[in-house]
Amino acid sequence: METLSDPLWLAALAAVMALTGLLSGTLAGLLGVGGGIVIVPVLFNVFPLLGIEEVVRMKLAVGTSLATIIPTSIVSARKHHAKGAIDTALLRAIWPSMILGVALGTVLAIWLKGDALSAVFATIALLVALNMGFTGVDFKLRDTTPRGPGLWGIGGFIGTVSAMMGIGGGTVGVPILSMFGTPIRAAVATASVFGLIISIPATIGFVSGGWGAAHLPPLSLGYVNLVGFALIVPSSIIATPWGVHLAHTIPPLMLKRAFALFLALTAARMFHGLLT
Numbered sequence: 001m002e003t004l005s006d007p008l009w010l011a012a013l014a015a016v017m018a019l020t021g022l023l024s025g026t027l028a029g030l031l032g033v034g035g036g037i038v039i040v041p042v043l044f045n046v047f048p049l050l051g052i053e054e055v056v057r058m059k060l061a062v063g064t065s066l067a068t069i070i071p072t073s074i075v076s077a078r079k080h081h082a083k084g085a086i087d088t089a090l091l092r093a094i095w096p097s098m099i100l101g102v103a104l105g106t107v108l109a110i111w112l113k114g115d116a117l118s119a120v121f122a123t124i125a126l127l128v129a130l131n132m133g134f135t136g137v138d139f140k141l142r143d144t145t146p147r148g149p150g151l152w153g154i155g156g157f158i159g160t161v162s163a164m165m166g167i168g169g170g171t172v173g174v175p176i177l178s179m180f181g182t183p184i185r186a187a188v189a190t191a192s193v194f195g196l197i198i199s200i201p202a203t204i205g206f207v208s209g210g211w212g213a214a215h216l217p218p219l220s221l222g223y224v225n226l227v228g229f230a231l232i233v234p235s236s237i238i239a240t241p242w243g244v245h246l247a248h249t250i251p252p253l254m255l256k257r258a259f260a261l262f263l264a265l266t267a268a269r270m271f272h273g274l275l276t
Contacts, residue, residue, distance in 0.1 A: 014231055016046060021235030024068070027262065029076050029243025030188075030255070035236055036167035037262065039065040040121060041269050043228055053215035056223070058114035060216070062166030063206030063223030066199045069168045072236045073195030079244040085189035087182065090145060097152035098169070098197050101159025106205035109164045110223075115274060121165045122270035124172060125263045131175050133260030145180045154180075158194065163202040169194030171263065184255060188247055 020042045024035025043061035052060060080086055109117055145151060154176055162169045170191035177187035203224060210222030219226045247255065 016042075017228060017231035018235045021068075021232035022239045024232065025072055025075075025236030025239030026243040026246075029079065029192075029240040030246050030258070035072055036065040036069055036162075036165065037125065037171050037266055039068060039232065040166045041266055043225075044118075044273075047217075047225075052217050055114065056210075056213060056215045058117045059109065059206070059210065059223045060220070060225055062109060062117060062164070063203065063210065064225045064228045065166035066163070066203045066206060067224045067229050068232045068236060069195050069199035070203065071233050072240055073168055073192060073199060075237050075240045076192040076244060077196060079241055080189035080192050083189070083244075083248060085186055085248075086193060087186055087190045090177075090182070090190060091193055093147065094151055094155040095197050097155030098159040098194065099201060101156035101161075102163045102198050102201050103159075103205070104156075105160035105163030106202050106209065108160070110206070110209035112164075117164060118270050118274055120161070122267045122274065124161055124165060125270070126267035128171055128175050129260045129263035129267060131179075131260075133257065133264065145177065145182060159198055162194070162198045163205075167198075168192075169198045185247060188255070 020039060021035075024038045027035050027038055040061045043064055044057055047057050047060060048054075077086070112120075146154065158169055158173045158176065161172050165171070168191070170188065173191040173194045174184070174187045177190065178184050182190070207222035207224050210216065210220075210224075213222070216223075217225060217227075
């Protein structure tokens with residue numbers, strides 16, 4: 001097996017991480033997903049090459065993904081804000097319940113075993129892919145977003161699931177907002193801010209929850225690996241504006257279909273890993 005002292009292997013690893021960052025950054029701007037829907041499965045499959053034990057692999061992938069979402073979401077949210085696409089009233093109403101959901105999801109993710117986290121990731125990704133892939137851009141359950149307890153429930157669900165999956169909130173936030181009458185571009189833009197609301201407290205939770213855990217690789221702060229963070233973040237920031245530009249230029253239906261395709265492929269990879 002290759003080691004960290006092999007310069008050729010390190011160069012290949014750096015290239016893989018940089019490409020992962022470019023793809024995740026583009027998706028963060030394009031779909032409001034914070035890139036985690038790509039980062040988590042990629043890290044889960046790359047970490048064994050570093051000799052990382054299976055017992056911590058999924059948690060480390062989720063925690064590292066959440067950390068990379070912080071700077072990417074800042075760039076994405078600023079770009080969408082500049083275009084005036086963010087629903088600030090909705091954000092003010094939903095963020096407290098989302099924070100509570102993040103706290104619950106983080107505790108569950110640290111407590112559950114890695115296979116359980118993988119199953120949650122794959123199941124939610126597949127459900128969202130089916131929704132986005134087989135409904136039209138104008139599909140909605142109602143014309144307006146619920147207020148009061150209904151909205152708090154939505155925020156709590158988005159926060160809980162996103163923290164467990166290591167994603168920025170757009171993966172579940174975009175389809176839910178669009179189903180409740182939010183235009184798809186506004187849903188994507190608003191979900192870019194969800195990434196910050198979710199990733200900052202969840203990252204803190206994964207750092208503290210994994211502090212001193214057995215089998216962690218070198219250069220890790222709890223369940224956040226600094227090697228992956230350092231390689232993915234710069235390329236993600238470079239690519240995020242590309243995705244924002246695409247989000248405001250391509251047809252909305254194509255945007256939904258692209259979202260569904262990426263989620264379906266991700267879910268298939270995760271289920272395959274669980275069954276083999």
